Amino acid sequence: MTSVPPRLPPAIELRRVAKSFGTVQVCRDVDLAIETGEFVTLLGPSGCGKTTTLNMVAGLEDSTSGDILLAGRRVNELSPVERDVAMVFQNYALYPHMTVAENIGFTLRMRGMKRAEIAARVTAIAASLELSHVLERLPAQLSGGQQQRVAIGRALVREPRIFLFDEPFSNLDAALRVKMRAEVKQLHQRLGVTSLFVTHDQEEAMSISDRIAVMNRGRVEQFGTPEEIYARPATRYVASFIGNPQIELMPGTVEAADGRPAVRLGAQVLPLPGDGRFRPGQKVEIGIRPEHVRLGAGNLSASVRLVQPVGPLSHVVLDWDGGSLTATLPGFSRLQPGERVSAAISPDDMLVFDQETGLRL
Amino acid sequence: MASQATFEQRRRSAGLFLVAPAIVVLLAILGYPILESMMLALQRVQLNAGEIQRSFIGLGNFQRLLADETFRHAALNTLYFSVAEVVLVVVLGFGVALLLNHPLGRPGFFRILLVVPWAIAPVANAVLWKWILNANYGVLNGILQSLGLIDYYQVWLGSPFSALNFLLLVDVWKSVPFVALLLLAGLQRVPSILYRAAYMDGASRLQAFRHVTLPSMRGAVAIAVVLQTIWSLRVFDLVFVLTRGGPADATVLLNFLAYRVTFNFLDIGYGAAIANVIFVLTLLLAILYIRLVRPAEGAAR
């Protein structure tokens, strides 16, 4: 019986939202609550339902069941414009027959705003996006980055309650993508508008979001801050999707060794945290992130298969009795392939998942 | 002022609102005539005592068709004509579209020239070709002889096979422009990024055509093929002016036969039966072509 202090309803809330096309279920019981001002990313591989979810929030697709609430109001039947959302599309979706100015001003025109006011707002937006000199050009005459900015300008100009981004950077080259990512994040910091962003790029998601919803096969597997998602993945799927290099997952069985829980991975037995989460005989999967593998001390004996320096770090792929393992070391590693090393993994760093449900134990 | 319809529902009802006028107009114009022609096909129609007498004879007209050798002959002619025409028109139309899509073919002159054969009234077109092909004073004979390609003036429309093929040639000449236009518009819709991709992938120009152009053109080609099928089965005025179905019924196409039976023989029920056979035949061919051109129906979505 706690008394809840009065607070704002979530800016975006999805309650058991499902979507199917015929017999194909694209989204299953998606629950999501996004607070005002938050920057949230829907992350997942293609076909996981993230874009469909975004479209449902935008009002571009109907949900088959469930409720969509914006600022506490059910909006299932509202048109996109009534929902007061703006969206930046994959491939930009700029109107090819309109100039940049017309593209940006179109939405204002649709609201019956006066020409002079439209022009003023377009000019202001264009200036802030460094588009002033291309206002009279057609989209086909712009560079990729400029097109991207026009698309953002089009979303910004109407000062919406919510920003939606549908893989907006997927057409840009890597450098430009990183740059645009920073611009969008700064923009968000400046304006503080609730944003929902869709991407399949986990690095993009990690770097830009306040919270991330990892989606898989139409479900939200985990919704949390980037740190939570990374450090405490709720499921094996989330663990494997997040992190670069990928987490190593190894099947094993829980045993009791010296009265403490341990896990048997092939010929090796590794200790587990003794907090009573594990039962002997339990089939589990062990996940070990590369940065948690400490080399040079410990009881695991392994041999170096591959060394990949990436500048500040080196990824070292090891072979050991339990299978293979990747370790991340600072700086340029001097290890040679074939070299034998010893490694240690702290029981507290191990992520243990139930083999059947995939849930973290 | 939220309407109580969702996005997709609104789109659907807007769709019905947009599609309805066209359907209503079409139904108003064609509904009764189409039903009537189907009814007529089941009747024996006679002009008697200043009025039309109609008696229901079930499938009698269709039974008569089965035994009618002229009909069989016309059906075979039509099948050959239609298939050959669709193939020729689409292939030539594609060729012309590719030529006009090339930078060298961009000048507007070519595009205007393209429209001309199609712009000439079919009546005049048929008479023009009749003179060109004339066996005695036709300019085609004159040109071929002066080029030394033939020794004697040929009777182009004199033998069954030759007559049918010249009929085909003339109709192809008239039909290529529109299909070329359609395919040219289609070609310009192929995203140039695909060609860049093909170039990056090291595809030869031919491979790019095969793997980029052709697949992207599926929709346009499908429309061209289906429309041309319909039109080739409707060819009539050309036969009427050029050959009257001769010699010895060699160029009788089904539509001409339907015309002859309906308007020359005033055997209106039987004519309607032939027309309905054309309808079914066109329908089958159209479905077949659609299947051929779009093997994977869902892939286009």
Place this chain on the structure above:
Amino acid sequence: MSIQMSRRGMLQAAAAAGAAAALPFGLSSHAAAEEALTVFGPLPPDPAPPGAAKFSEAAFEAWKKAHGASVTYDLLAWPQLHDRMATAFASGSAPWDVIYMCGWVPEFVSFLTPFADELPKSLVDDLPASSFETVTWQGKRYGAIFTLSLLTLFYNKEHLAEVGFNEAPKNWDEFKRATKELTRNGRFGFVANYGDPAGIGGTASYWMAFLQQAGGKMYGEDGMPVFKSDAGVAALQMMMDLMAAGTDPGSISYASINDSTNVLLAGRASMMMNWPFMWNAAQDPAQSQIVGKLASAILPAGPAGSASIDGTDAWTVSKASKNPALARQLVEFYLDAEVQKRQALDTGWLPIRLSVLADPEVQQKLPNAAVVLEQAKHPYNSFVTPDFNQVTQAVGTEVQKALQGQKTAAQAIADASDLVTAIVKRRG
């Protein structure tokens, strides 16, 4: 103002239209009292009525005034006449009072009134009795022929003289020999339009002329075909022999008589069977290279003598006409002796009245008039029936097959007979 599509003297037509428009408006105040007639017919140079073609215009105006009638011409190119008529009749709404027919009387008889039975005796007596054959159905006369249009032989005098013929071939043997000998120097002895099997002037109707020359008939008393006979085969064999002897091989592809006429006019063939209109066309230097070289004669005699077929251009009156008496009077006006004479002199279409045909002025302007009159003394049945198109289509197609060597004459005639029997039986 009705359509003025005459291709000659179009400027005059425009001038006439201007003049008509300039008439004092007092005249038009009678309009309300006028009886209105609508006439459906062909455009010139095909045989068109006064006022449509350029002849007897003043007389026509006078007639209209005298009868308080207005006449609207609904004119169409000849090849389209039948279609529009068929559609209108089949839909039960043909708005015409007077209708041009060309061998279609039996076909459309149920929409016509037998007005010709009421024509004045003086007029009927001046018409060849046989001219009513193609417009009579079941004993009643539904039409009046207004131009004597029989096939005769036209030939290039110069060509014939070159091979020793000082006059036209008189019989089949001479015909074949002349054709053979005339076929030289890249020219052909004979040209025809065998491309279109059906209708008057189609392949079948040519064979019908030969059939009668051979002494045959199409139908027996019971209306069933009787042409599967020696005469029928001989007629077709004659056509095949002519083909082999030197008929322009293009003939099989000429779908209208115009195609083959041009061959003769270009001097590239020496003989053809053609209609009276040929005479004037051959004298026109703009279209003819044989001006002054053309002559005409009756068709060469077969075993039974000469014979021809009838072009049967006739005026009929619609059963639906609201004013059949006035319509009949209009046809009488078309057949008026003076109008007939102007028709002959101004348009080249021969009159049908015997008195006008015998008129020296007419005979002098149209030397072939005498020939056609002479031809009219021989049989010229076109064997029109309600299913004439269908019958000629069937026969003509078989004749084409024989001419192309696909069948022997006997085979083709036997097959044609079977087809026609089936057609006649289906009519019931």
Place this chain on the structure above:
Amino acid sequence: MSYALYRRGGPGLRLVTIVGLVLFVVWSAAPVVWLILSSLLQQKALIARPPDLSPANLTLDNFVTVVASAAALGRGILNSLIVALFSTAVALALGAPAAYALARLSVPRANAIAFLVLATQMLPSIAIAIPLFLVISRIGLIDNVFSLGVVYLSFNLPIVIWILRGFFLGIPAGLEKAAAIDGAGVLRTFWHIVLPISIPPLGAAAVFAFVEAWNEFFFALILTRQSAQTVPLVIAAFAGQYQTVFGQMMAAALISVVPVIVLAVVFRDWIVRGFADGMMKG
């Protein structure tokens, strides 16, 4: 090989293209050249063997005669213009929205409807001519340019729907979504976004509808008398039973082609090229 060269083609492709263009010009133009010559020659010269092209035979008589018949030809052209423009405008006005709906607006059974629309074209016009005549004469609209124009909708509307539907299917879905987000409803999206980017196919469809209506013969023959006669009937009038005045017919045909050529000149860019290439890039 640079990309530019790759797209344009090397000397080999260039040669093939030039040869192809020459063939195309000959193929398209040769009969037309003969048409023009025919209209300038006396019949006598035309039936000579080979055709006698000596300057002495060149004449403008055919045109003079045809133009002098301005009553018929002029009215025919006017009628054809009215019929063609009316039919084209209505076909586009009704057909474009319908095509858009069938292509993009999740109308139930859209594919089936589209196919049925097309199927109406599979019944030969001969079959429907008599019933159609019956209906139109009952309501007293025989010989009326607008009833003829309405009848022309029976073929122009389905074809326009089909041509445009094909193109609408290819429009990137993102554009419509963006418009929806920008606050445009279905109708405004159609008007402000879809139509402007579909000008090339709209131009092609318009030219198609215009030409078909301009040249249509069979319905015009049956459904008109004198006052609503269209150009093809006027042209056909030069081919009689016994004589075809070929030169005059060709002169009339040439005159009748002029409006279509004008249309082609005006629309030549819209018909196919449309906006800058690569408009749909990305």
